[in-house]
Amino acid sequence: MTTQDLLIELGTEELPPKALVQLAQSFADSIKTQLTASELAFTYVKSLNSPRRLSVIVEGLQTQQVDKEVEKKGPSVDVAFDADGNPTKAALGWARGNGISIEQASRLKTDKGEWLVHKATEKGQPVTALLQDFIERAIKQLPIPRPMRWGSSEHSFIRPVHHLTVLLGNEVVTCSVLGIDSSNTVTGHRFHHPELVTIANASSYIEQMADAHVLVDFEQRKAVIREQIEELAEQENATPVMDEALLDEVASLVEWPVAHVAHFEERFLQVPKEALIYTMKDDQRYFPLEDNQGQLLPRFIFVSNIESKDPKQVIEGNEKVIRPRLADAEFFFATDQKTPLAQRxxxxxxxxxxxxxxxxxxxxxxxxxxxxxxxxxxxxxxxxxxxxxxxxxxxxxxxxxxxxxxxxxxxxxxxxxxxxxxxxxxxxxxxxxxxxxxxxxxxxxxxxxxxxxxxxxxxxxxxxxxxxxxxxxxxxxxxxxxxxxxxxxxxxxxxxxxxxxxxxxxxxxxxxxxxxxxxxxxxxxxxxxxxxxxxxxxxxVPVDVIQAVMARRPTVAFDFDRRVHAVHAFKSNPEADALAAANKRVSNILAKADQVGSSVDPDLLSEAEEKALHSALDSVRNDVSADAEQGNYDAALSRLASLREPVDAFFEQVMVNADDSAVRANRLALLSQLRAQFLNIADISLLQS
Missing domain, CATH: 1.10.3210 (Hypothetical protein af1432)
Incomplete structure (x- = not known):
């Protein structure tokens, strides 16, 4: 089986940063699903992206589908031939559809009768013949809420598309998507490498793009940004205000990240730091810096998409940008203080x-x-x-x-x-x-x-x-x-x-x-x-544990929580399965009974096993009730777990539906008391083994 690496890249204008990762992953997932459905083996599918491209690398892709032996079942023999043994229209139509004559058809005998069948070899297609449909389908499945058109094109996408690159190994696969013909060229960094990059081989794509100042691996870009920020913050003896959402967004904005430290005037620190942090993070995608006590410093880190020969100008440009934003916050803070909160x-x-x-x-x-x-x-x-x-x-x-x-x-x-x-x-x-x-x-x-x-x-x-x-x-x-x-x-x-x-x-x-x-x-x-x-x-927490507690409908949330954790722990108890099964059995028995009393007459207990269960139940009843009232459900269930042996013995040796109605009613009352003890906490009959 021949394999090659596959590269697909859709080159665009800058994509929405908050949607980039989802778009790229959706694109890769769709390609992967279609390859799998087409029975094309591969080693790995990797989603790649940058602000100006959605890319997929498929490593070790099988280049040709395997030929398959298929059986195409036709009409039954009874339907395929008339009384004189001549083929019917149904049979002739089926044979014609399969490109054979009736004489070339085989027969298949089953328990339900005999059928015409055609055994054929379905020729596997090369992957190059399938990629056009794969790519088109993947694009249609992208989560794009508002597609746009550009120029005179009749096609629409989330942003204008400029090129399509499809390489199987080092060969260009002929495709045309969104009005763009495939090639082996891609765009490099907009400033550092404005000329097109010719990709020699799908396997060299990541390396060649890095040479063109584009890190196409999102996680790599994110890791580089994190490392640069942490190094700069350490140099400043500070801690960056950094969260994953902000890192994701910044990584979706740059192709070649370069971090710098910039400053703002200390007077702005009179404004509550939360407002300043919000302004820097959400408006400008900057990373504020704090000291060891969590106090905001008049410095921040920003990530540029260019490796400037004169970083000072880049830094001063960002300082100039943030100044009016912080001045707005300062103005709002000063103005707001003129009106007490209560008056608002x-x-x-x-x-x-x-x-x-x-x-x-x-x-x-x-x-x-x-x-x-x-x-x-x-x-x-x-x-x-x-x-x-x-x-x-x-x-x-x-x-x-x-x-x-x-x-x-x-x-x-x-x-x-x-x-x-x-x-x-x-x-x-x-x-x-x-x-x-x-x-x-x-x-x-x-x-x-x-x-x-x-x-x-x-x-x-x-x-x-x-x-x-x-x-x-x-x-x-x-x-x-x-x-x-x-x-x-x-x-x-x-x-x-x-x-x-x-x-x-x-x-x-x-x-x-x-x-x-x-x-x-x-x-x-x-x-x-x-x-x-x-x-x-x-x-x-397993669903059956939640359902067991929910069946009792405790309406004090804290109490509900204690019951859930107690039942969850009880479920791992060696006695739990048997007691849950016994409770289910008791529930079914009581549900069928016409009337169940609440008291047990000890004089009507004749079997040793029912006496033992009654005695065991009496010995734990008060403690279980006290534990349940105090919310100590773990202890209550632990006490009830001791009933497993007398419960098992009762069901093995005692006939609940005795002929004597008084004995029968007494035994039902005993089971009702047993069930009530468990229902103090939860309906454990709902627990699954």
């Missing part, structure tokens, strides 16, 4: 939250009331919680947040402190947005937790109250994210608050804007409970 609450009444639910001002008042109520339940400072809830959204009316929405909450915290509000209130204003995403930090005080819960509950109650629940992928108010965040706060901060009570309190705040009802409360609570599956699956 009135402006919220002019901003619509939702047309049926009123303004942000009304929402602030509801959050304030609900925050105080939750803080009271937590035995914490209700006055501080109510104050923080009222001011939580006020910074939305500030110039800084209007210009830089991502710093909402953070600026509210700073402005609150400048206004003389307590640290408790100020921190709660910032903390109430947490967690903002998976893995984010949580509010750091009970007051902040109260405001965070109030904000999320208010949104859930209002949107559910007007019937705009999430459907499919549509969730315009991010209710799923709010629900997960709410559960995380309750669980990870160990807050023993009951969901129906919280939801009812949130609904009450809307007055006559929404109609309070048990059905509305139940629908919101069910929605919240439904988020547990996603929450625990992220922690690799």
């Amino acid at each position: 609450v009135e402006g919220l009444h002019k901003v619509l939250f939702q047309k049926q639910l009123g303004t942000l001002g009304e929402k602030a008042e509801r959050i304030s009331r609900l925050s105080g109520a939750i803080a009271t339940l937590l035995n914490d400072d209700a006055e501080a919680a109510a104050r923080a809830g009222l001011l939580a959204k006020a910074d939305l009316m500030s110039d800084m947040v209007m210009e830089f929405p991502e710093v909402q909450g953070v600026m509210g915290m700073h402005y609150a402190r400048l206004d003389g509000e307590s640290d408790l209130v100020a921190n709660a204003i910032e903390g109430h947005y947490h967690p903002r995403f998976a893995g984010d930090t949580l509010p750091d005080s009970k007051v902040a937790c109260a405001v965070a819960l109030a904000d999320k509950l208010d949104t859930l109650a209002g949107i559910f109250g007007i019937g705009q629940t999430p459907k499919g992928d549509r969730d315009p108010f991010a209710l799923r994210r709010a629900a997960i965040g709410l559960l995380r706060v309750l669980i990870e901060k160990e807050l023993p608050l009951d969901l129906p009570l919280l939801v009812d309190e949130a609904i009450k705040g809307y007055g006559d804007k929404i109609k309070a009802s048990s059905a509305l409360t139940d629908s919101i609570v069910d929605f919240l409970l439904g988020r547990f599956r996603a929450y625990y699956e992220d922690q690799s």
Whole structure:
């Protein structure tokens, strides 16, 4: 079998940086899928890219499909021939379609009859004959929301396309895609190597592109950028503010990364660092620097796409660019301080939250009331919680947040402190947005937790109250994210608050804007409970464990969490499988019984095994109930695991459906008590082995 390396490159204008990696990977995945479907073997498929190209390298590609022996089944003999043995139209048509005569057909006998069959050799095609379709299909499958046209071309793509390179080994494969004919030439770096690069062989592509100042391996580019930033930061005795999303975006903006350190005036450090960091990272794709204490330094690192002979000019150019952006932040900060945060609450009444639910001002008042109520339940400072809830959204009316929405909450915290509000209130204003995403930090005080819960509950109650629940992928108010965040706060901060009570309190705040009802409360609570599956699956908790706890519908999230972890641990217990099976059997027996009593008459226990089970159950009953009441579910399940032997013996030796109705009822009551002990914690009959 002959193999060669394959190169496909689609050369374009600069691609959207936030979409580059996804586009390139989708392109490579589609090519890989089609090669596999066409039974063409290969060693490896690698996605490559730069801001001006989507590329795929296939190493060790089989150059020709293997010939295949195929059987083409025709009509049954009964249908293929008439009573005189002459071929029917059906048979003749089938034979003609296969390019044979009836006499050349074979016969296949099966249990269901005899059939005409044609055994043929299907000639394998060379990969060169398939690549045109592969590439066209891969391009059509790219996730491009808004394709564009350019010049007089009738074709459309995410950006104008300038060349198509398709090489199998060192040979150009003839293709024409998006009006571009294939060749063996590609563009090099726009400035360092503006002339075309002739690729000698698919296997030399990466090396030749590096010679042309283009690093086509995204991970290599990203690693180079990270290394350069870390080296420069070390030289500055600083720590870079660097996250993966920013690294990905910068790596998608440059083909030949060169990092530099630049400065800005120290006077800008009077502005809260979060606003400065946002400006540098999100507006300019710069990497701010902090000292060992986490204080922002008047320096930053930027990554250029050119290796300049005069780096000073490049540095000064970037310093010139950042200056007006920081000056804007400085101006907004100074202007905002002229109006106390509390005075901005009135402006919220002019901003619509939702047309049926009123303004942000009304929402602030509801959050304030609900925050105080939750803080009271937590035995914490209700006055501080109510104050923080009222001011939580006020910074939305500030110039800084209007210009830089991502710093909402953070600026509210700073402005609150400048206004003389307590640290408790100020921190709660910032903390109430947490967690903002998976893995984010949580509010750091009970007051902040109260405001965070109030904000999320208010949104859930209002949107559910007007019937705009999430459907499919549509969730315009991010209710799923709010629900997960709410559960995380309750669980990870160990807050023993009951969901129906919280939801009812949130609904009450809307007055006559929404109609309070048990059905509305139940629908919101069910929605919240439904988020547990996603929450625990992220922690690799099996679905059956979640379902076992869900069957009991505990509505205190922290209690739900303790049950899940206890049942998860119990599942690995050697006794778990047998007890789960026994519980399933008990559940089925009780479901078929007409009536089951709650008390057991010891005088009606005649078999040794039922007496033993009754005795064993009595010996653990009080301790199990006490453990369950205290939330010590691990201990409770450990005690119940000791029942395995008497339970097994009972089912082996005792006939539950005895002829004597009194004995039968007594045995059913015994099983009901056994089942009830487990149901104190979870329905373990749902556990899978």
